[in-house]
Amino acid sequence: MTKKQLLDELKSKMEADTSLPLRGGATQLVFGDGDPDTEILFIGEGPGYWEDQKGVPFVGNAGLLLNQILLKIGVERRNIYITNVVHHRPPENRDPTAEEIMAYQTYLDEIIKIIDPKMIVTLGRFSMGKFMPNVFISSVHGREKAVDWKGKSITVVPMYHPAAALRSTEVKLKLTADFERLPEVLKKIKEKNDTIGEVAKKVEQMALV
Numbered sequence: 001m002t003k004k005q006l007l008d009e010l011k012s013k014m015e016a017d018t019s020l021p022l023r024g025g026a027t028q029l030v031f032g033d034g035d036p037d038t039e040i041l042f043i044g045e046g047p048g049y050w051e052d053q054k055g056v057p058f059v060g061n062a063g064l065l066l067n068q069i070l071l072k073i074g075v076e077r078r079n080i081y082i083t084n085v086v087h088h089r090p091p092e093n094r095d096p097t098a099e100e101i102m103a104y105q106t107y108l109d110e111i112i113k114i115i116d117p118k119m120i121v122t123l124g125r126f127s128m129g130k131f132m133p134n135v136f137i138s139s140v141h142g143r144e145k146a147v148d149w150k151g152k153s154i155t156v157v158p159m160y161h162p163a164a165a166l167r168s169t170e171v172k173l174k175l176t177a178d179f180e181r182l183p184e185v186l187k188k189i190k191e192k193n194d195t196i197g198e199v200a201k202k203v204e205q206m207a208l209v
Contacts, residue, residue: 044083118193
C-alpha cells in the first residue's frame with residue numbers, strides 16, 4: 001500500500017472511533033493535509049473554527065501566515081504534510097488537556113510512522129511537548145534536536161505557533177527567522193544520512209571479502 005492509502009485507512013479508522021474525547025462537540029475530524037511523501041512533517045496543536053468547518057488543518061488566519069512563510073523559503077504548502085496533536089476542535093478553541101492529547105496519541109504516532117519524515121517541525125508548545133517535555137519554547141525555538149522516537153533518531157525543530165505570531169510582531173520575526181533556517185537543517189540531515197549510508201555500505205562490503 002502507498003503512504004496515501006495507509007493514511008486514508010487510518011483516517012477511516014479515526015472517523016469510526018467513538019471513544020475520541022473531543023468528537024462530540026466537533027463538526028468533523030481534521031486529520032491531516034499535504035504530501036504523504038514529504039521530507040518535512042509539521043505538527044500543530046488542534047483545529048480551530050475554520051479547520052473544523054473545512055476538515056483541513058491550518059486554513060484560518062494562522063494557516064495563511066504559515067503558507068506565506070513557507071513560500072518565503074521556497075516551499076509550497078502542498079509539498080509538506082501537516083497535522084495536529086488532537087484532531088477534533090476543542091470547545092471554544094481552548095487548549096487541549098493532557099488526557100485529550102493522550103487519547104489521540106496512538107493515531108498521531110501512526111501518522112508519523114507512515115510518513116517517516118526526515119524532519120518534524122512542531123508548531124506551539126503542545127506538539128513540542130510530545131518530543132521535548134519540560135522545556136520552554138522561548139528557550140529552544142528554531143534549534144534542531146535529535147530525539148529518540150520509538151527507538152529511532154529523528155530531528156525535531158520546535159517553532160512558535162503561527163497563531164502566536166499573529167498576536168506579536170516579535171514572535172512573527174522569530175518564527176520567520178526560524179523557518180529561514182529549515183532548508184539548511186534539512187541539508188545537514190541529508191548529508192548526515194548519506195554519510196551513514198556510505199559507512200554502512202563499506203562495512204557490508206568488508207564483511208563480504
